[in-house]
Amino acid sequence: MQGREALPDEGDGADGGRPDGQSRHVPVMLDRCLDMLAPALTEPGAVVVDCTLGLGGHSEALLTRFPGVRLVALDRDKEALRLSGERLAPYAERASLVHAVYDELPEVLDRLDIDRVQGVLFDLGVSSMQLDEADRGFAYAQDAPLDMRMDQTTGMSAAEVLNTYPPGELVRILRAYGEEKQAKRIVSAVVRERDKEPFTNSARLVELIRDALPQAAKRTGGNPAKRTFQALRIEVNGELSVLERAIPAAVKALAVGGRIAVLSYHSLEDRLVKQVFAAGAATTAPPGLPVVPERYQPRLKLLTRGAELPTEEEVAENRRAAPARLRGAQRIREDSAE
Ligand SMILES: C[S@@+](CC[C@H](N)C(=O)[O-])C[C@H]1O[C@@H](n2cnc3c(N)ncnc32)[C@H](O)[C@@H]1O
Numbered sequence: 207m208q209g210r211e212a213l214p215d216e217g218d219g220a221d222g223g224r225p226d227g228q229s230r231h232v233p234v235m236l237d238r239c240l241d242m243l244a245p246a247l248t249e250p251g252a253v254v255v256d257c258t259l260g261l262g263g264h265s266e267a268l269l270t271r272f273p274g275v276r277l278v279a280l281d282r283d284k285e286a287l288r289l290s291g292e293r294l295a296p297y298a299e300r301a302s303l304v305h306a307v308y309d310e311l312p313e314v315l316d317r318l319d320i321d322r323v324q325g326v327l328f329d330l331g332v333s334s335m336q337l338d339e340a341d342r343g344f345a346y347a348q349d350a351p352l353d354m355r356m357d358q359t360t361g362m363s364a365a366e367v368l369n370t371y372p373p374g375e376l377v378r379i380l381r382a383y384g385e386e387k388q389a390k391r392i393v394s395a396v397v398r399e400r401d402k403e404p405f406t407n408s409a410r411l412v413e414l415i416r417d418a419l420p421q422a423a424k425r426t427g428g429n430p431a432k433r434t435f436q437a438l439r440i441e442v443n444g445e446l447s448v449l450e451r452a453i454p455a456a457v458k459a460l461a462v463g464g465r466i467a468v469l470s471y472h473s474l475e476d477r478l479v480k481q482v483f484a485a486g487a488a489t490t491a492p493p494g495l496p497v498v499p500e501r502y503q504p505r506l507k508l509l510t511r512g513a514e515l516p517t518e519e520e521v522a523e524n525r526r527a528a529p530a531r532l533r534g535a536q537r538i539r540e541d542s543a544e
Pocket residue numbers: 232233234257258259260261262263264265280281282283286306307308309329330331332333334356448
């Protein structure tokens with residue numbers, strides 16, 4: 207890891223998007239992501255997968271910089287697909303936009319009759335659009351229904367999680383996904399309040415957290431509701447379990463020479479990516495072998511030393527970039543069983 211360790215979800219809260227919506231069109235660490243993938247995307251017909259299409263900023267840049275590539279882009283948010291579909295209409299011949307959760311990548315590629323891909327990009331987390339649309343419920347600074355589902359057609363909302371999960375489970379979620387030290391205190395207050403009346407809106411939860419926390423805990427780490435909101439969002443969308451399946455699946459889909467770049471926005475995501483890449487870049491040989499046979503050789507070569515951070519200039523221009531950490535890897539060998 208280079209530089210500082212960012213706070214969980216720093217800059218990715220309700221105030222992460224500018225009110226005028228300008229941040230909507232600023233893809234994070236764009237040139238660095240493209241440069242990292244570039245050596246794998248020079249051949250005509252190379253396939254690049256954008257697993258997190260969002261508003262299509264990275265995808266559009268991939269299509270313009272690499273005129274020979276075919277793009278497959280996934281998003282679980284139908285509104286994101288609609289908006290980026292309009293943006294990418296001029297490239298429709300070379301782009302397939304698919305409504306899918308990114309751990310469904312193998313099935314999506316099967317359906318499109320694509321065997322292997324040359325590039326994969328993940329730009330994790332919520333989009334500025336999701337943050338800016340108050341009624342999606344991601345924002346702690348605006349009162350809104352407590353929803354937080356990236357795909358609003360399926361699954362439990364944040365309000366349902368808050369109103370129905372056993373207290374112990376809520377404490378676990380706040381600790382694990384929000385790194386919230388005051389989880390017990392917050393959950394006791396939630397349980398007391400939900401017994402009187404179920405939660406529906408964000409403002410009541412924000413106020414409750416403010417009241418429940420001791421003064422000292424409120425002095426650090428920005429908005430005291432930030433960690434609880436992050437934890438609920440990760441639970442509602444199953445973010446870490448999906449990512450845990452998706453990164454290995456994406457590595458497996460890479461052709462030899464293919465490259466993967468992942469932008470994370472909090473330490474839990476980044477840790478997971480780091481572990482998968484590190485495992486792929488290590489030999490699986492039993493210790494003590496004088497010569498390491500081919501089948502035990504690493505499948506990946508790391509393209510970043512630790513995680514790369516955005517420049518100060520980028521962060522000054524686009525606050526949403528502040529917590530970003532970029533990791534990349536190149537596939538250098540087939541799996542032994544393949
Ligand atoms: C940070 S935004 C991507 C922004 C995009 N790179 C751009 O330049 O506009 C992340 C997007 O990934 C989507 N997303 C998050 N988790 C997902 C998942 N598990 N499967 C598919 N899409 C997901 C979100 O709906 C959101 O639109």
